[in-house]
Amino acid sequence: MTLTHRAPAEPEQTPEQRTVTLTIDGRSITVPEGTTVWQAARELGIDIPALCHDERYEPVGVCRMCVVDTGGRAFAASCVRPCEPDMEVTTSTPEVEQSRRVLTELLVVDQPEREHDPKQTTTADNELIAVADDYDVIGVDDLFSGPAKGTDHSNPVIAVDHDACILCDRCVRACDDVQGNDVIGRTGKGYGSRIAFDLNDPMGASSCVTCGECVSACPTGALTNKPINNIPIQPKEQLDAVDTVCPYCGVGCALTYYVDRERGGISYAEGRDQPGNQSRLCVKGRYGWDYAASPQRLTTPLIRVDAAYPKGPLSADVKEDSGEDGDGKRGRKPGGLVPYEEVMPHFREATWDEALDLVARRLGEIYAESGSDGIAGFGSAKCSNEEGYLFQKLIRTAFRSNNVDHCTRLCHASSVAALFEGVGSGSVSTTYGDIANADVAIITGSNATANHPVASSFFKQARRDGTTIIYIDPRAGTVADHADIFCQLKPGTDVALYNGIMHEIIRLDLVDHDFVADRTANYEQLAKTVEAYPPELAAQITGVDAETIRRIARIWGEAGAGVIYWGMGISQHTTGTDNARCLIAMCSITGNVGRPGTGLHPLRGQNNVQGASDAGLIPMFYPNYQSASDSAARQRFERAWGVQLNPNNGLTVTEVMASVLDGGVRGMYMLGENPFLSDPNINKVRKALAKLDFLVVQDIFLTETAEFADVILPASSYLEKDGTYTNTDRRVQRGRTVFDPPGQARVDWQIVQDIAQRLGLGWDYRSPREVFEEMVELMPDYANLTYDNLGSTGKLYPNPDPEHEDGTVVLFDDRFNTSDGLAHLVPAEWLPGKELPDEEYPYVLNTGRLLEHWHTGSMTRRSYALDSIAPRAEAYVHPGDAAELGLTDGGRARVVSRRGEIELHVKVSHREARGNVFIPFHFREAAANLLTIDEIDPTGKIPEFKFCAVRIVPVADRESAPAGGSTA
């Protein structure tokens, strides 16, 4: 027996759908059964005032502002009252109006005066005040009002005024039902009732994740945004609205910035209704945009002064962190980013012409001397599609080199490798929102609530609506709190677990034989391999009990529609490709691909990882994954670009570093990439960077990498340019310019074009739009897309009709992208991590991100909100381990691996398993990647960030290091 497949989110209007006919204010209307009176009235253009109701939330009917006369004994709350046949509704009678007026008086009596109301004095759209004005309710003096209920300013960006709260429950629904954060409730009773965070804690001390959804829900001044960077919060009419996309993660939330042109800053951001994020945002999108206004932005081209040669690290931090001189610890700064005062004196300001001439000359010379192998370029997944496309075109055509890569190497390269081999396409087969149609979803190796917060809100919502969630992860992240089954496996044992599950699926004969026969290849080999992994054996390896493995097998095998979402816990292993192969096999043998609610979705990290890969920032692929070693593809691009191209695959990020040390690559162009913190084994990166003959860094801030640069080019931030970005769902969206770049900083695509022109390429693009048009010509997946038809919410690719359709949600409905159209199942044997814990290094180190921070923190640590919420580096340790090691919460510890050591604060956390320690890698002063190992996956070439052996020692609190990250 299989589960019946639930209807898709928007069921088609079937002719037999039951309807109701009623009369509202004398006009007859027929609506689908279940429609509320409020909705029906609205369809007739009749506005009924509402306070507790908003179409984004389930109606609760608590305020009674929307009452209407239905002829019953009492007035009915129209927002919750379903239409009934032959109902006669009057929305406005003297009695109804009187009822609303009295209600308004009662509500207004203990509100803050409007001159002091936190909303009326900022955005000026307090809905209660608007109703009061409609009913001429000004001051109400003769009514009792109780004692003040207080304010709460503990959150850095959200202000709470309990006196302005009318207990409409909108924020509770926003927090619980929309974002699934379950923070807000009510406390007390009667007049003393208030909204409460967790256990009536201060908001800033509660489990609130500052997503701001409650602020956007609140009709009054109870929850309001605080100004950031002294840009006051103002009414929308006074601000300039710019529709764009969040610059942070792969979820790619559509948002609108409200810009104060006079002060040159953003006042606040709001989510926009796009099919993916549906107006939701997380803390980074809603509050993390002020980095672009940082006084530390680079504004002039810089050239390294002669005295700063031979090249090496410039800041004391980077020098002494290396452990090469002295004990490598003294003199370090307790936090913060690159110290400008130490680094800047080693550079002098230059004109653009001088800097660009130098770049073109030096790279040209190295190319002349060492040929294609001497040059490499790293783009960034933060760049737009157009920038990525131009950058790889530059490296490939000016230097005939395929040594062009970006940070996908560090996140999903192994997933992409496995997907290519298995299904012939690296992109997701369905969207994150499609989870709503799944009976079962496996979320694995992904701390989605932190790294893909808005996608995770849809996961949580799906579970409330009946999707079974199986969470498989070595850490008990917040997702575990929302899972039906949480399976805490030992790190690095994924293959064994999935083989065990598949063993059981086959034993129970829950295989979809038709699908296997018609649409897959190599099933027998797979079956033979997993035969050797009975659940008991898998249990021994993974530490998950056999019963749970059997249960997962049964649930997955019986699901009518199952989907898998995974993150870097799958890909960042030396067995990353094998891990992903197992997931592909899990879906394929049960027929869970190609239908709504089924499929494979590697959750992309950066806002434009998908796009940067699509655009060809990959050493073995031209744009749209056309193989660089395939002669047909090569000829196509040679024709388009008018030059001969290099037939050999290029080097990946990790391989380039090794090549530099061997004297291969000598000149590099870094576009917005900071491999210093994001690459494994920093010491090796440091040596490689110092050895380069020429390094040009194009970035918005001084990064650690820039300390090794010969030339630094001041680039534009996300907010200062136009371009398209492709999110994890394959949604291509337009980012729009909010500000001009500061000082002499320039837009990235123009810088790349200037270098190209100096290198003799006759480029003459006049706008990103032109670049996009050229790309689309060469990229079949992007066919039909234009700047104009992307519209305000973007479009999914592939898209046969972008004028009318949002695009294709589910791929592979009748064939896979492989040459034979079949899914290729690749069996994998379990292999242990490369560096197992031993007596000397008994703990397993896992690295990752925090909700509030992004990669090397160069943006997020310059954001007021994000930096104040998560200011310091912490190592997360299980309470049992902490007790054994003598570590205390908030105390300090030294974490040592065979490659380096760092010192940081300890966070005792029940989310870790025993024997594991988790360290986020955002913090330069305690850079986790000093510890990680640079072993790589043989296929995806991805480093093993998620597994290496470390030792942890408590450190006596030296001069009690300050907690905050100074950004000076």
Added chain:
Amino acid sequence: MTEAHEQARSAAREPSVDPATDPSAGEVFDADIHAKAREVIARYPQSRSALLPLLHLVQSVQGYVSREGITFCARHLDLSEAEVSGVVTFYTMYKRRPCGQHLVSVCTNTLCAALGGDAVYRRLCEHLGEEGRPLGHEETAGTPGEQGSITIEHAECLAACDLAPVLQVNYEYFDNQSPDSAVELVDALRNGDKPAPTRGAPLTDFRSAELQLAGFFPDDSEQSRSDVDAPTAAEETVRGARLAQDRGWTAPAMPDDVALPEVEQK
């Protein structure tokens, strides 16, 4: 839904992080309490229905609902802490500060107040407080939890108006009180005595009463029988019924299908 599927759904009710080993739930609740919690939950088709008895269970351990207690319930029931906290702060029977060995609730609602309940309450507050500083609502004389410690509260109608003024100790009735009798009663409690209530079960202490409210009765069946069987109605309360019985009075039968009276059109 298949069986496995259903299991998975109901497994959802199993907290994903085992509360028994979850340090954020503190060491306050031992394995026995966790077992009891599961027993309470098993009584209901929907786990969240178990919240009220579970909160009593928590009070039976700590004498109040602490933060750990809220976390304990939230984890066991897959509710948010805010939801649990909302319930705790709504009902007066859940105490947010540690209670004494005994909880004395003095009715100060209309009838009791008129017949002297306010005076009883005032006297007790003064008597249990210090010189010039009477106790207030939900304040405790002595160290909470220790022998002879007493928490006092004023209560809304205790549903014994015919015996007003009344008070309760750990929810057992002491009827027809006066300021003097009340003082005598609390003095006895402070001395470690447990005077018999006017009716109902014998006195224990607040935490034991809370355990019973959670639905757990002493193992000794004799004792629990007497708890349950003890007379709870007072003579005053049943006097009317008895009179009717003696005289053979009955109320007219309630017809099932009476039309609702016409209401004036608005």
